[in-house]
Amino acid sequence: MPQLKSDTRAQVASLIEKAIALGPRKELRTTLLRALEIATGDAPKELTQLHYDRLGRGARLTDPQRPGLMMKSSKTGLKRWTYRVQAEGKQREITLGHYPEMSVAEAREKWADMRAQRSGGETLDNMTDTTVEQLVDHYTTWASENLRSWQANDRLLRQHLLPGREAITLAELDIDHLSAPITAIQAKTPQQARKLRSAISGVLTQARKAGLLPKGFGITPTMLPEVDSAKARTWHPGTKDLRAFLAATADMGDIGQALRLIALTGTRLREAVEMRWDEVEGNRWTIPAERMKANRPHVVILSDAAMAVLDARRGTDSPFVFPAVNDPQRTRSADNVSHAWADKRGEAGLPSAFTIHTLRKALATWVAESGGTRDIRDRLTAHTLATGVDAHYNQAELTAPAAEWWQRWADHLAAIEGQNVC
Structure with missing residues (x-):
């Protein structure tokens, strides 16, 4: 019986060899070669x-x-x-x-x-030729029309994700390509790592929605590495720090004046540096919703010191209060101010923890230590927790007392600068 099977296989192999000798091409030849391997027992x-x-x-x-x-x-x-x-x-x-x-x-x-x-x-399928850079470009185009933070996201992606990976195609893309830049910065700057993870997640999500990913593409945002939350920063500027800050900003021109306004009002960097004259009516400054983190208008009652900053800047044809900072030839005005302060901070001998954002913390801390309630602190820093109709009522009800606290804070800073406070 075994001999009979062997003879049959040999005869089949001989017939297949004759068929191959006829010169078939492509799939037919491949099929015959595969059949010959099976018949001769050489098939893998x-x-x-x-x-x-x-x-x-x-x-x-x-x-x-x-x-x-x-x-x-x-x-x-x-x-x-x-x-x-x-x-x-x-x-x-x-x-x-x-x-x-x-x-x-x-x-x-x-x-x-x-x-x-x-x-x-x-x-x-040409979809597999799509590169990582093209996915990022697509995401940035979408984000520029839908996200306030699109510039920061674009900067993170181009600084950390793209270098060395821009030409990688979807055919070559692996989860490690996307995870490595997050892992590389999370130990040093976990907050930036979280933002980068969010941006990369956005790239994948928008690419899938736009049909840029081929069928069977299995990389999803959930596969990206999680980033541990950074420890809360408890440091805030003390009296000596604020005095050094006020002295340092005195010779910084437009940027120095913008920083002083931020210190006096407790506003965020972008909210202040992009301030326009048509937002100011008397001592009432209404920051539009599109420039606010909470996406709703914020009314600031300017103190006498804040009005003095504005009065010193009147008389230009620019719609901006700080025109040099918002020169159309320069991009990312907030970044320019941030970088300028980082350089000046070092010259003034102030710690790296003294970021522009800590000026808001200085205001909120002083108000709390001086007896200001949580509602007042939220009103001053635009952290009002209420939404909808309640938010409007709270804004109206707290504007008058908030104006008093803004003035008291301005008087406190003046006393610090005049070295009347230890």
């Missing part, structure tokens, strides 16, 4: 799902029966199917999908389709 073993399930991190597994079909496992264990081909004189590796989102059977079917597509002279 078919890989099973268990082989792929057991593939370790950082390893790869090539299908011995399907030229170019491979599974690659990242260092974090994310597995993706790839199809390695020669195209335009160079080797390309196209991502077919991720495992187990794309099953073994689906990957083999996709491989067969793409192989037949190439054999017929057709081009492969």
Whole structure:
């Protein structure tokens, strides 16, 4: 019986060899060669799902029966199917999908389709040629129309994600490419790492919504590494720090005056440096919703010292209170002020913890220590927790007492500058 089986296999192999000798091409020839391997007992073993399930991190597994079909496992264990081909004189590796989102059977079917597509002279799916930089550009275009923080997100992506990765295509993209920049900065600047993670998540989400990701693309925002929350900063400027700050800003021109206004009003950097004359009516400054973090208008009652800052700046044709800071030829006015203060801070011998944002903390802390209630502190710093109708009533009810606290704070800063406070 075994001899009979051997004879049959030999006869079949002989017939297949004769068929191959007729010169068939492409898929027919491949099929005959595969049949010959089986008939002669030389066929490689078919890989099973268990082989792929057991593939370790950082390893790869090539299908011995399907030229170019491979599974690659990242260092974090994310597995993706790839199809390695020669195209335009160079080797390309196209991502077919991720495992187990794309099953073994689906990957083999996709491989067969793409192989037949190439054999017929057709081009492969161009979506796999989309680069990381193109995804970031698409996200930035969307974010510029929908997010107030789009410039900060764009800057983080171009500073940390793109360098060395801009030309990586979706065919080559791995979760490690997206995770590495987050991991690289999270120990030093966890807050920036969280923002970068959020921005990269946005890139993936918008790319999927726009149909830029190929079928079976399995990288999702949930795969990005989590970043531990930074410890709350308890430091705030003391009397000596504020005195050094006021002295340092005296010779900083427009930027110094903008910083003084921030200190006097407790406003955020962008809210102040982009201040326009048409927002001011008497001593009432209404910051529009689009420039506020809470996305609703904020009314500031300017103290005598804050009005003095404005009065010294009147008489220009610019719509901006601080025109040099908002020169149309310069971009990101808030960044320019922030960088200028960082340089001046070092000259003044102030700690790096003295950021522009800590001026808000200085105001809120002094008000709390002086008996101001939580409602007043929230009103001064635009942290009002109420929403809807309640928010409008609270604004109206607290504006008068808030005006008194703004003036008291201005008087306190004047006393510090005049060295009347220890």
